[in-house]
Amino acid sequence: MVKLVECVPNFSEGRNREVIDAIINEAKQYKIKIVDMTPDADHNRTDVTMIGEPDEVKNAALAMAIKAVELIDMEKHKGEHPRMGAMDVVPFIPLLNTTMEECIQLAHSFAKEFSEKTGVPCFLYEEAATRPERKNLADVRRGEYEGLKEEIGKNPDKVPDYGPNRIHPTAGATAVGAREFLIAFNVNLATNDINIAKTIAKAVRHSGGGYRFVKAMGFEIKEKNMVQVSMNMTNYKRTPLFRVFETIKREAERYGTQVVSSEIVGMVPLDAIVDVAAWYLQIDDFHTEQIIEKKLLEEFS
């Protein structure tokens, strides 16, 4: 029975193709599969999504991180996205036959090895956080590279979980975490009134009093003459897609409009889709093992 985790290292280079390739090539010596890779020039940042067995993924991320420390200078880095290090964020996500606990252990093990080898301080976040105020990545990264440089070594809140209590002179610091799989889920409305999208986004997101594991924003989709409620579903097991979708449908009605369509951007775990189908068909005891492809995957792996 194969155990699989996902890891999505984000590093602070989104323009220089040679540097990007050199970092990603480090991962390729390990038995991992890179399923997505998106350099962003505006953000000057690249996200890499890879899948594999836990140790292979950890070692691949480690090799990438060490190369990023070697090639990226945070003193010269500019980009729109918040960041504090050359290898900025490394989250581990349970995928198949692995638990959150195992991903937390991977985060610890990665942070320890990485800081020992490079002297880059590491902060554990989300499920791997050692203090409640470090759960939220945005809080860990507040002040970014420049702010942390001033504060670390002086502010007791900024003592890293692993590595020296000082900034790395060129590579900054790294946030290492464990989290649930994140689903990018957008719902398009039959109106061009951006206020409706913003109002509904606020109604369903956690920060607005809505569902616990939803982050949401309202956007205009000008080419379609529509507006969109754009969401990150941060824990589809506890805040399922169908419930949020039904709430948006009802709220749209209230404002005299309707849902036109929706989209899932990128990858999605099988059980998130099965949960949707089973809820709408009112199936009480569906098992993913009833799906032929799932059974075959267990055979092959």
Added chain:
Amino acid sequence: MVKLVECVPNFSEGRNREVIDAIINEAKQYKIKIVDMTPDADHNRTDVTMIGEPDEVKNAALAMAIKAVELIDMEKHKGEHPRMGAMDVVPFIPLLNTTMEECIQLAHSFAKEFSEKTGVPCFLYEEAATRPERKNLADVRRGEYEGLKEEIGKNPDKVPDYGPNRIHPTAGATAVGAREFLIAFNVNLATNDINIAKTIAKAVRHSGGGYRFVKAMGFEIKEKNMVQVSMNMTNYKRTPLFRVFETIKREAERYGTQVVSSEIVGMVPLDAIVDVAAWYLQIDDFHTEQIIEKKLLEEFS
């Protein structure tokens, strides 16, 4: 890229465990996976569901069929289920990276080899049928073993597709076919009025003027004090689950009742579930390749 088909041989022994095991053991010398096996004593019949690459599955079915001819005597066979041969029915079903055309070819190839080796006449049915009146298995099997024995060799409608134009003296005849995957889908209603289940079953099934690829019956589920619309979805691609489910919901309302729950019995292809989720969430361009487990399956196989 692995190619997979399913095959569900039905043979006419559901009581004698030694005979059942001897027939099934023949399949085990091939690289196939038996995913389901249900001997039925009342029907005196066993259905075996196996999955594998096309030639492995065909050879496994052939070995089972030859053993069934050796061990089963139709002159002595009694059982509630309609049947005409020792190896009664052999359908091939496209599963992964295979087409219906390939399954039709498998059916021809199986029927040719089997009849050459055993002298059992074979009739091709459903998608493999060579005449429109042989599409429906119930029509092919009408009269059963005893009726066919009288008619074959005399009635030009009963000339087999492969093999001699006479019955095999102990093994009868075999129906060999190619068909779509069949989903067993039941919907439970919040009433114990069997007439409502029967009326709705009639409304949704093909023979009653309903959906083309639905067979349906109304049943009582006494232990739950409910009634059930029990269906075989014979082509979920062209008559999808969600459409039939929504129709049943609406019809139930008409009779003052509601759907309580539903169930999928046994295996189901991934895309049948994806179609349900995508329809309810109104996703226009979802691809099964977005599902992590599907992508992994392609990697491994």
